[in-house]
Amino acid sequence: MNRLPASWQTDRLHIADGVLESVPRLMAIFNACSHVGQWDPTFQIYPEEEFAGLVTRSMVDGVGNGRFQLQTIGHNDQLIGYFHCHHHHPQPQTLLISMFVLHPDVQKGGFGTEMIAGLAHTAKAIGHHAIWLEIFLKNWPALRFWIKCGFTTIIDMDGAPQHDATSHASIVVAKNL
Ligand SMILES: CC(C)(COP(=O)(O)OP(=O)(O)OC[C@H]1O[C@@H](n2cnc3c(N)ncnc32)[C@H](O)[C@@H]1OP(=O)(O)O)[C@@H](O)C(=O)NCCC(=O)NCCS
Numbered sequence: 193m194n195r196l197p198a199s200w201q202t203d204r205l206h207i208a209d210g211v212l213e214s215v216p217r218l219m220a221i222f223n224a225c226s227h228v229g230q231w232d233p234t235f236q237i238y239p240e241e242e243f244a245g246l247v248t249r250s251m252v253d254g255v256g257n258g259r260f261q262l263q264t265i266g267h268n269d270q271l272i273g274y275f276h277c278h279h280h281h282p283q284p285q286t287l288l289i290s291m292f293v294l295h296p297d298v299q300k301g302g303f304g305t306e307m308i309a310g311l312a313h314t315a316k317a318i319g320h321h322a323i324w325l326e327i328f329l330k331n332w333p334a335l336r337f338w339i340k341c342g343f344t345t346i347i348d349m350d351g352a353p354q355h356d357a358t359s360h361a362s363i364v365v366a367k368n369l
Pocket of ligand 1: 225228232292293294295298299300301302303304305306326327328331332333334336337338340
């Protein structure tokens with residue numbers, strides 16, 4: 193089973209498999225986005241062990257050429273974000289993005305768009321036919337972002353049947369490669 197290359201580039205970004213030395217920075221990037229938690233319940237404050245666990249899982253899976261992969265996103269020698277994904281999940285030749293986050297200091301600078309264009313190209317090169325991900329409906333900036341990146345096929349919807357201040361619902365969307 194193919195994984196994304198351990199290191200790859202776009203015009204401005206350097207993407208590489210996560211390493212344990214990066215864990216404090218990954219936690220800082222994620223926790224800096226905790227305001228997203230009101231729209232997407234996966235954005236909560238987690239302890240450092242959580243991030244170390246994700247990086248370790250990605251490294252272990254890498255040895256066995258497995259499904260879970262976490263990569264960091266660097267710009268000018270600084271980590272500005274990361275993503276993690278599941279290869280061939282929930283079906284063959286589909287790459288499921290389970291997290292994608294950029295530090296608020298660099299958001300709205302076109303890095304996300306550049307990164308996803310690069311990921312689409314790289315995922316296709318290793319044999320994937322589609323990228324899927326779940327978006328929470330209250331996360332309007334993310335909805336705008338993913339739709340603009342070409343995630344325009346709705347696969348599924350889930351969550352509360354009615355909107356209120358605390359309820360959440362999400363859609364799974366796909367971009368065909
Ligand atoms: C969502 C995210 C990955 C987008 O990356 P980005 O580099 O900021 O996005 P880009 O600069 O490439 O923006 C592309 C388009 O997305 C939309 N967009 C991005 N950020 C937005 C915001 N804060 N508000 C509204 N629209 C936004 C816009 O339509 C934008 O196009 P435009 O600039 O022509 O209007 C990034 O903002 C982020 O990490 N957000 C917090 C975590 C998160 O919500 N992750 C996604 C979970 S599903």
